[in-house]
Amino acid sequence: MSLFYENFRDFEDAGKTILEYLHNHLGFNLWMITRTEGNDWIVLQAKDSGYGVKAGQVFNWADSYCSKMVLGKGPRIAHDSKKIPLYEEAGINKVVDINAYIGQPLLNEDGSVFGTLCAIDPSVQPKSIEQYSDLLELFSLLLSRILQNEIKINEQKRISEKFEMESLTDHLTGAFNRRAWDKLLDLEESRCKIYGHSITIIVIDLNDLKYINDKFGHLKGDQMIQETVQIIKRTVRSNDLVARLGGDEFGILNIETNLENTQKLANRISESLKQAGINAAIGVAARQPGTDLQQTVVEADKQMYRHKRQIKDMSQ
Numbered sequence: 001m002s003l004f005y006e007n008f009r010d011f012e013d014a015g016k017t018i019l020e021y022l023h024n025h026l027g028f029n030l031w032m033i034t035r036t037e038g039n040d041w042i043v044l045q046a047k048d049s050g051y052g053v054k055a056g057q058v059f060n061w062a063d064s065y066c067s068k069m070v071l072g073k074g075p076r077i078a079h080d081s082k083k084i085p086l087y088e089e090a091g092i093n094k095v096v097d098i099n100a101y102i103g104q105p106l107l108n109e110d111g112s113v114f115g116t117l118c119a120i121d122p123s124v125q126p127k128s129i130e131q132y133s134d135l136l137e138l139f140s141l142l143l144s145r146i147l148q149n150e151i152k153i154n155e156q157k158r159i160s161e162k163f164e165m166e167s168l169t170d171h172l173t174g175a176f177n178r179r180a181w182d183k184l185l186d187l188e189e190s191r192c193k194i195y196g197h198s199i200t201i202i203v204i205d206l207n208d209l210k211y212i213n214d215k216f217g218h219l220k221g222d223q224m225i226q227e228t229v230q231i232i233k234r235t236v237r238s239n240d241l242v243a244r245l246g247g248d249e250f251g252i253l254n255i256e257t258n259l260e261n262t263q264k265l266a267n268r269i270s271e272s273l274k275q276a277g278i279n280a281a282i283g284v285a286a287r288q289p290g291t292d293l294q295q296t297v298v299e300a301d302k303q304m305y306r307h308k309r310q311i312k313d314m315s316q
Contacts, residue, residue, distance in 0.1 A: 011146045012045070012194050018117070018139050019047040026132060028102065028119040033143070035115040035196030036061050038258065042196040042289045044115070050122070051096055056193070058289040063091030066116040069103040077102050077133055079125045100125040104140035109148045115196070117143060147195075154191060158239060158255070161187060170244040172222055173229040181243035181251055185293045188253065192287060199293060200262035200286045202252040203300040204232070204269070207279040207311060209248040224278060231272045236265065251297070259286040281308035 008014040019031045029050035035042045041061040046053050061067050068074035068086045081087045081101040092098065103118040117140045161184065168180035176184065188199055206228060213221040225248070232242050232250060241253040254262050266284050273280050283304025287296045 008146065010194075011143070011150050014143060014146050015045045018143065019045060022119065022136075022139070023047045023049070026102075026119070026129060027125070028100065028121045030121070031117075031119045033106070033115065033117055034066065036067075036113060037196060037198050037289075040289055041066070042115075044194065044196050051120070053096075056290050059095065060091060063095075065090055065092065065098070065101050065120075066103045066105075066118055069118075070105045070113050070116065076104055076136070077130050079127045079129055082124075096120065097122045099123055100129075102129070102136060104136050106140055106147060107144045109151070114144070114147060151195075162241070173226055173244050175229045175233075175250070176241060176243035178243065178245050181241075181245060181253075184241055184243075184253060185297070188255065189293045192293070196289065197256045198258055198286060199296070200254040200257055200259055200284065201293070201296045201300040202254065202262060202266050202269070203245075203283045203297065203304045204228070204250040204252070205281045205304055205308060206248040207281055207308065227276055228273065228278055228280070231276060231278075232269055235269050235272055251300075253293075259284065262286070279311070281305070281311055283307060 008017065015033045019033065022028075023031050029048065030053055031047040032043055032053065033045040035044050039061050041059040041064050043053060043055050043057045043059075045055055046057075048054070065074060065078075065081065065087050068090070069076055074084055074086050078084050078087060078101045081098055087098075087101060098120045100121040100123065101119070103116050105116055106114045108114045117136070165176060165180040165184065168177050168183070169175065170177045191197065192199060206224065209221050209224065212224055225244075228250065229242065229244065232252065236242060236252055236254075239255050241255075243251045243253075245251045252265075254265065262284050266282050270280065270282055281304050283300040283302065283306070285296050285299035285303060287293055
């Protein structure tokens with residue numbers, strides 16, 4: 001089949017080509033490539049001719065047919081899905097009209113579920129669509145392999161990008177400067193849109209820098225800034241990105257982690273800063289599907305200022 005000999009540029013290109021092919025040859029109103037992240041079922045790509053579903057939309061994973069399919073509790077092809085009790089009871093039916101379903105898991109290298117290649121249609125389909133099971137499995141294996149290779153490549157790209165940004169560092173602390181921060185946000189935002197992975201942001205603001213500068217001089221203030229960055233770098237993971245965003249404000253870009261783990265990290269940083277006698281306000285936010293990392297930074301900023309007000313209120 002000529003499709004297999006096409007020179008796919010990447011996972012995104014392969015996905016678009018495969019969705020187009022399946023839509024043209026098997027029908028079905030909606031074909032999707034999805035990512036599951038916690039209880040979010042994120043649409044990475046969609047070939048839609050009736051449902052109005054677009055890339056970036058998020059559904060509830062537990063409500064989906066796919067959540068049953070990947071556990072082996074429901075068939076990968078259901079020409080009349082309402083005859084499958086678990087599918088008939090699924091919460092997704094309250095959102096969209098489904099009478100036929102196709103699903104195949106997309107796997108990470110360790111065998112865990114990344115997401116799915118799937119299709120739905122409002123009409124019952126001929127039982128003969130079951131003859132395409134081998135083809136569908138082949139496509140899911142192909143996409144999984146491309147995905148796994150790209151994830152490895154992206155890990156190396158991140159390392160290279162950090163080295164390339166070495167010239168864009170803050171002279172006082174050695175952390176990335178604001179220009180590098182913005183560039184790295186843009187690079188990770190592009191990956192988020194393609195792969196749907198989770199990213200969180202921590203924003204840290206020093207509460208007493210002006211007081212320290214005024215009372216003890218700027219040299220003492222500079223030492224506090226340097227110590228803050230040293231503490232942050234000792235605490236974060238090796239693939240997290242640390243930047244000085246302004247005079248007394250710092251940002252941490254946490255790649256492929258969730259809000260719960262990031263909050264634990266923020267708590268460890270806060271405790272270490274307190275032990276060093278550094279008073280800081282900290283805000284944490286996770287990128288939400290359908291938003292972008294710049295909006296996440298704004299939300300983390302809001303949380304930081306909320307924390308700053310709490311500290312001020314407690315000190316009065």
